[in-house]
Amino acid sequence: MLAAAAVMMLAACNGAKETLVSAQFGENAPELVKVIVGNKVDTTVVVKDGKFEVNVPVDLTTLSRVRFDRSIYSFISDGSKITLNLKDGKAYSNQKKGVHTKYVEYNKWTGDFKADYARRIEQIGDDQAAVDACFKEMLPQYNDYLKATIKANKDNVLGAIALSQYGSDDPKEVMSLINSLSPKIQQHPEVASLKKAYESKNK
Numbered sequence: 102m103l104a105a106a107a108v109m110m111l112a113a114c115n116g117a118k119e120t121l122v123s124a125q126f127g128e129n130a131p132e133l134v135k136v137i138v139g140n141k142v143d144t145t146v147v148v149k150d151g152k153f154e155v156n157v158p159v160d161l162t163t164l165s166r167v168r169f170d171r172s173i174y175s176f177i178s179d180g181s182k183i184t185l186n187l188k189d190g191k192a193y194s195n196q197k198k199g200v201h202t203k204y205v206e207y208n209k210w211t212g213d214f215k216a217d218y219a220r221r222i223e224q225i226g227d228d229q230a231a232v233d234a235c236f237k238e239m240l241p242q243y244n245d246y247l248k249a250t251i252k253a254n255k256d257n258v259l260g261a262i263a264l265s266q267y268g269s270d271d272p273k274e275v276m277s278l279i280n281s282l283s284p285k286i287q288q289h290p291e292v293a294s295l296k297k298a299y300e301s302k303n304k
Contacts, residue, residue: 138165
């Protein structure tokens, strides 16, 4: 019994190997959805009785997607249960501290920040000097949030997403952030492209 319990504990510590993705459609449900997880999964799933449910492999190094009709839901396959919310067009995880939940929080924070910036610019109007001053004032807060996100997600795709939005022309700073990421995330296409560009600037 002790041996069996030890095996179960070890399996729990290793974490889930699959993510459960599901949605409950109302009227006008699609017949099929397409699910893509990096280069591991590219499959079509049948919608039956207005709903679908599919298990996909965990892959923290890529942004996965569910597509149907003209809708695209992005998610990070982190081993949680992810449900598509058709009302707001987003995907939510049942893990409050999971990587996908962090991704949802990241999108909300950056979306709110950009909306606030757009409102301020609209209020300023045609005064270019004031527009430039507003940008200069708000950029440090934006970059600080992105930098914190990168540092907290060195081994998953959220770090790569935040890095791709980071606003700095300092090659040494950007290269330092890139080099802080795990080897797998440094191989992410956007990170690899940035690394190539900033390595040439850093010479």
